Amino acid sequence: MRAAQSGSRAEIVEITRSLANPDVYGALVIGASGMGKTTVINGVAANVAPEVPVFRFRGSSLIASRNLGIFEVLLSSEGEQTPEIASGGAALSIIGRIFGRGHIPVVIIDNADQVDEHSLSIVSQLAAAGRIKLVAAAETIRPPVDLLAALWAAGKVVRTDLEGLDEAAIAAIARETGHKLDDRTIVAYRERSRGNPRMLRKLIVGRAASIDSQRGSGHRALWNVLPVQKRILESIAMAGVLPYEALRSMCEPELLDNLEERGIISITRGRHAEVAVVEPAVAQILRDSVRPSQSLQLLREITPILETMPLVGAALFGQVRWTQDWGVPVDSDKVLGAALWANERGDFAAAIDLLRGSSSEDPEIYLELARAERGRGDTVEAELIVDRLVSSPRAGEGADRYLSRLACLELRLTDPREPHILRTEWVRDRLRGAVDTGRLDVTRAQFDVRGGRLQEGQELSERVFRNRDCLPRHRQRACSLLGKIEIMRGRIERGLEYLNQAEMMFSLPDTTSFEVEDSAPQIFIGRYLAGDWDRARTTLQRLTPLRADSSSSTALVDLWTGHITRAQQTLDKALANGPERGGEYDLMQAALHLAEGLLQMRKKSTRSPSTTVPDDRIARFRKGERTGRSFVTGTKEPIDGVPRADYDWCLDYLADLLELEALALAAPEKIADEMHRLGAEAAERGAHTLAAYAWMEASRHGNPAARANLLSTAENVDGDLGGLASAVAKACLSDDYEAVIDAADEALSFGAVVMCADLARSARDRAVQSRDSAAIKHARALLDSSLRAITFDAGGAELWAILTEMEKQLVAGVTEGASNSELGARLHLSVRTVEWHLGRLYRRLHVSDRHELKQIARSLA
Template sequence: MRIDDEPDALPGRRDECVRLDDLLAQASSGRSAVLVLRGETGVGKTALLDYAVRRAAGFTLARATGVESEFELAYAVVQQLCAPFLDRAAGLPEPQREALGAALGSRGGEPPDRFLVGLAVLGLLAEVAETGPVLCVVDDAQWVDTASAQTLAFVARRLAAERVALVLAVRDADDTAAAESDPARDVYDGLPTLPLHGLADADAEALLDSVTAGPLDDRVRARIVAEARGNPLALLELPRDLDAAELAFGSGPRDRAALPGRIERGFARRLDGLPADTRWLLLIAAADPSGDVALLWRAAGRAGIPADASGPAEEAGLLELGAQARFRHPLMRSAVFRAATDAERRAAHRALAEAIVGEADADYRAWHRAGAAASLDEEVAAELEASAARARARGGWAAACSFLTRSMELTPDPERRARRALDAADARLQAGAPDAARAMLALATGGPLDDRVRARAQLLGARLAFASTRGREAPALLLSAAKRFEPLDPATARDTYLDAFTAALFAGRLADGGAALDDVAAAISAARLGDAEAQGAACALLLDGFAAVVRDGYAAGVPLLRRALDALRADPLGDEDALRWLWPASRAARAVGDDVSWSELTARHVDLARRTGALAMLPIALTERFTVELFLGDLSAALAVAAEADAVAAVTGRGLSPHIAFLRAAWGGREAEARALLDASRADVASRGEGLWLAGTELTTAVFLNAFGRYEEAIAVAERAEAHPYELGLSTWVHPELVEAAARLDRPDRGADALARLTEIAEASGTDWALGVLARCRALLAADDEAEGLYRESVERLERTRIRVALARTRLVYGEWLRRQGRRVDAREQLRAAHAFFREVGMEGFAERARRELAATGETARARSVDTVNDLTEQEALIARLAADGRSNPEIGAQLFLSPRTVEWHLGKVFTKLGVTTRRELRATAAGPRGRGLGVL
């Protein structure tokens, strides 16, 4: 049957109806589908949503609507969508269940991470879809609260095999009213979109004739069709502006105002003929964004409005009182509200506030009391402040901004007003609105503040700078804030000194003035940051170690850092402190050559960020862990980390870390790709002042150049990096690159300073990793009668570590030295081991060096094999690895932001490609030679 013959089909919307039918069919067949309907006001988005609902026989329906209002109750639309299914939340993993409960206000605790909430909603929908397909429709999605909009976008991007159809209706961005009302419009960008345009003239005329009872003058018909531009709502509403004579004879004024405004004024004119009680009831309904019918009637009762007042509005098609109070169109709501006087609007809010009972709706009551306030009112301001605290506990930072801003506006006391403005600025920063935060901060600092609050303001300004630039001026600002907190709050001062040091580390050579690390180190040394509590003492010791390294050199600072690392491993930090301190501690471990601490602390950091859903910190933790896995020589694990970083990037909207992408390209010997990544990132990094990124790329580039025997270039890059010796964890390991390049060019003088600096670090550290690499560097520059003993020492020490890359590089240069000594048999033993390792981990440059050296000894090295494992995508390889490690589908889904059903779908493809049928066979494949990579660089 043709779609035009279907009784549900919409005139003039054949293609759009077919698209929706296809979407429903896809969800029914087992694959999820998402569609965003975009178009101007009145173009028919709601009608198409209704069409989809009518066609969704056999589907479970979840429906929600955004409401235009300044009030933004966090997760209000998520509540609408999930309420019918919350009895199934018990089956969600605990972190997701707790996050969803916190978001919906059913439990207390820390603010939930928005991605954990998104994953919980995804899991809930997937659970419902186990018994049949699900259709979720959200109308006026441009007016959905920010927290819910972010959740909807997350779910839309992660749907795959759940049998869920999600359809959102969004007003076009060029609609001024919508643009001003939509704080998170871009969250829907990139989703499958169906733009809606006006009806063709023939369809427009047919629709117009269908709603016109009497004769219609041809000139009037042509005028209405032309002015409506095919907009169905305009075709239905514009004739209402004309009386019978105008319709018949074509007379009357010609209003050239914008179409949405004309429609809204038309709605407003329709109010004139309604009884006063009906208009008053409509105003109360317009003032309440919740659509709660029971609340509406309680408020109406308090205002003395009779029960039959709704009749005329319902008969006129302006208001529908069903499960919710719904206006015929959002413009009807705004028309009612704008047609009222200020006094009338305040009275409507007052009636609603008085009608709200119970603490569950305290936030709605506070907002309506604020709407009813005619002047400054501390009691209402305090209620709004309490509502902001509850919004923060639900992760609703945007809602907290609204509450705090209105609270500040109603506060009569100047000092309290300034403090609330500061709280609002902080909330705006947390909500991801730094420009608005700066404006509110300026308002706060213009008022009277005590020392502690002014210190908070200074710290917030510094963090705003760091959030926007990652470097440059942020270190000095954070340093100043830390000093200010010393006499007021030592714990906050210590944390802020760490922020200052981290900012200076990020800025590196690009910091304003170029001496950020020196200034921070001097301030830390002068401060008294010790803490009787053991964990605080370990953190203070770590800071002291950083300061000593910068001020007095590695010999002075490394022992302090080693003690701090030992303390942090022996007595782990609480979650909040660990999220702040584990990254710099990991950098310190790499800098001093403590491979045990480096591996343990980075693993702990990743696990903590995953467990707590700290998505802002997880990419940083994953980047450091990726480097660990490469140094350990576990390509499979490194690829798994990179794939997880990709998954995080997909849900956060941030691209894969340029360091990870660059390191992968350089590691695999893909110079063109590596250089393209460098060029693409350099300008952005320089503008933000991230000198640390430059240091990382210089180290990686020096390694790459040494791998391919381009020693002159390697020396130049390494010397550039060496000029900045305190870029922790990077400068330490650039010294061996400079030494190797200098030795190969027979220029020991150019490697002497690097060897001296490495000696200072390694001897202070005393670890086998540091001393093993030092022995290799000494061997490279030593006379032949001393070299072999040093090479053997290097091998012996590095065999006691987990840093397999360093061991393989020692075997390579040792083998090269043995071949030059004419000891081919001995050389082959070292070169075979080096070649096998480099081939296994995809270090193509070093593998080729080892292969050439083996060939020079008379032995032919085997080429790298390719097998079916390489057919897996990176996501499939990661899922296969996690499944082989014993993770369940829900556990894998939680880590990769997928539903268990989608994980199962991917595993089905993995089984097919690998020719296995069970997880036991998958584990056997992963453990064997074919499974070592479970993916390729």
């Protein structure tokens, strides 16, 4: 598949580059079956220079037990007898002589874990001596591949572990096969397959190939498996996970240990030990090979054993799903337990299948179904189910846990700007246990914060976080919410402490998908508002690596740090593939408008883009469509538009701010008043950090009221942002260019590269008028630093793309430390001409001397 090959291009390039290093004697490629090891090593072989001989070998179960098995054809072509060489001990010298003719050859070995130890010993000795370049692929580094792994440990070969394809490659595979997948499906497929190309193709295309065509490389892990082991593996694959105790009663423990030693299955430790097939691709092959009649027979064999032991988690889910597939009724308690486990790990589609396959009318079944429908994105169906449950005359008869979860789900499905329409507020007075009240309180706190009621949200979060009788996962959600609130209110340092603790609490054993769903965005927004750019950039990717919007969220950081091109490219792609609704969509669209405006400004080298923005983009500010102030004063005000359960006041505010910043590129004076009003709304709610962001922009665009307000609100904001806000306020309130330079310095230190460029440019112009050479130099240094970040935000390739051949040679010479006279001798130019070209180069690259040019060239190369 071309898409799979493109997904492995980085590994191919890396290995090819390593082989060109004279101190590296080879590469070891490790990856599970179907991960594309053969694609990688074939790509490396294709990149070898034509004059370099390439020897290809492939291990298999047929020759794995024969000494020098992979060399039989090679030796016979040279007139040698393999048994005689193997017994006589001359193999190393003879094979070395064959390989030693001409250039140092590249030896490719696929399926190295199916090669005999004698052969691998020979190639490892030849590689260690530098007589060959070895490229070997294997599934594990267990014997005999440990002979090659020893070379890696000694630093003589490089190792590449294949991690699987990303979302872009999965989408490309789907296009190749004539399918179009949405982002949610792509994320689900990546999670199920772990990026395995072979399993991805099965998931996308379906079971189109016959069982016979599946035999081959996919079955390598199953070679030499005993029939009784094969039957055990088929049972595990059909169920997904089985208890170790159940399997031990079906076969000898040594057979299970053997499968684990070979890396085919994994066995957890502890009281409820579970057994699973390690590689999803192998499990899929096993499931495909089981005929329906055989599947029913396997289920009948293991069901009596499973009925005698308590099942939890994955084992319970596997049994319920397998049983339901055959139309056998399952107890509602088991169905509920299995669905709870699936929902907690975010497998909402599987939970829905189980719950809808149950004939139970239990309200808890329907409540869990509503939770799964909402998690999958079908909020309309979830609302219908919750409406039916809340309206039921027997709703008040439920247990505390059920009522708490019902009230939480209603909060998640209600527009946070309309708390007066909630119908389950009576539940809070009914609850008695700390676990149930903690669950409801932290969900209500999140509901209040999304509606812009920060004080109420903080009080509820504090109550849950300080109560040690609440579940750790509820306290974790409260901790992340507290961190975000503290940062929004200006107490940035305390808020970051909360966020650090919340991240550490993710490692607690009872963390579920709800905690990740709730807390990860809170942590990202908190770090983003605090200016903790590096941690904000990686938060969603670290905590939710399969989340579809994790990469696009980093574009918000890129806009601040000057990586405008990267931000524009990421946002353009995300908006093209994502749903055209929701608060996150509005935020990303506003960020894209700003990125496009900044790019136009950069291309035209002016403060204003070449085209004006349509007036309809500021219509909602003119109509006063931003609502919610009524919640601060306690009165009710109808919201404009359709109610949205996913509404978030903070995201809505940031979207408006970014949209106004984009508009201000064309008409700063016209927009400054709108920015001031936006900051006033945040200040009214006590969100001093958000007010500071809006008033900094309004102050720089000339609004006098914003300048006065910014100076006072800066006192309520600590951390680096507070220092930046104070410096910007002083710079805007005075005519002293030194204050503007200080503000630019603070902006660069904070990471606000675009703001630094604007302030430094203004300071430079004022200093030129005053003829202050020291100030001019300082301002130019700040401007050059920010412009370099903006100019080369797309990576080192852009640097070389804008240089002529002569300029490339000059940069390379400066990087090597060559003097001007040495550069002149190389290029046949006079020293004065070299100096002229270097001066022109300094201006184009925004550097002041050779030292800075050398640093930039090395960092971007």
